[in-house]
Amino acid sequence: MVNLRNQQTEFEAAKVTPVVIVMATPMQAAPVVEKLRFPFTVLCDPEQIAYQHFEIPRGRPWQYLGPKLWLAGARALVRGGMGKPLNDITQMHGTLVIDTDGEVIYRRHGEHSADYITAAEVISALK
Numbered sequence: 001m002v003n004l005r006n007q008q009t010e011f012e013a014a015k016v017t018p019v020v021i022v023m024a025t026p027m028q029a030a031p032v033v034e035k036l037r038f039p040f041t042v043l044c045d046p047e048q049i050a051y052q053h054f055e056i057p058r059g060r061p062w063q064y065l066g067p068k069l070w071l072a073g074a075r076a077l078v079r080g081g082m083g084k085p086l087n088d089i090t091q092m093h094g095t096l097v098i099d100t101d102g103e104v105i106y107r108r109h110g111e112h113s114a115d116y117i118t119a120a121e122v123i124s125a126l127k
Contacts, residue, residue: 001036003116008039010119016126019043021050023087048091056094056109097125 004018011018018040022029025046033042045051095117097106106125108117 001032001038004040005036005038007119010123014119014123014126016119016123017041018122021045023048023051023091046087048088051091051094054094054096054104054107057092058088058090059092059113095122097122 001020004020019042020038020040021043023046024032024044026044028046029042029044032038043050092110092113093116094107094109096104099105106122108121110116
């Protein structure tokens with residue numbers, strides 16, 4: 001969420017409206033959204049229905065516990081800490097670009113838990 005928040009200006013310039021779906025309940029998500037001053041809409045999906053619908057896979061242990069995550073975890077600690085993992089830590093994340101007709105025009109799943117897409121990649125999917 002910090003990574004996404006830090007790209008707010010690029011999204012706004014491209015007139016892209018990110019919506020984030022999290023596995024948390026509203027009570028779990030609200031303090032994080034407030035602490036981060038997160039500017040985008042956050043939808044809560046504790047049952048992971050959207051993840052299943054859009055076929056976002058669960059990861060293998062190296063994808064959510066492996067060495068590629070250690071540096072990302074250290075950076076997060078420096079930036080302000082990391083919260084306690086909630087819900088299904090094996091669930092990978094994905095990025096979907098959905099057009100105004102509701103069609104998925106771009107899809108990307110993270111290779112590991114710290115593999116996030118950039119605003120530029122999302123915006124280029126719109127061209």
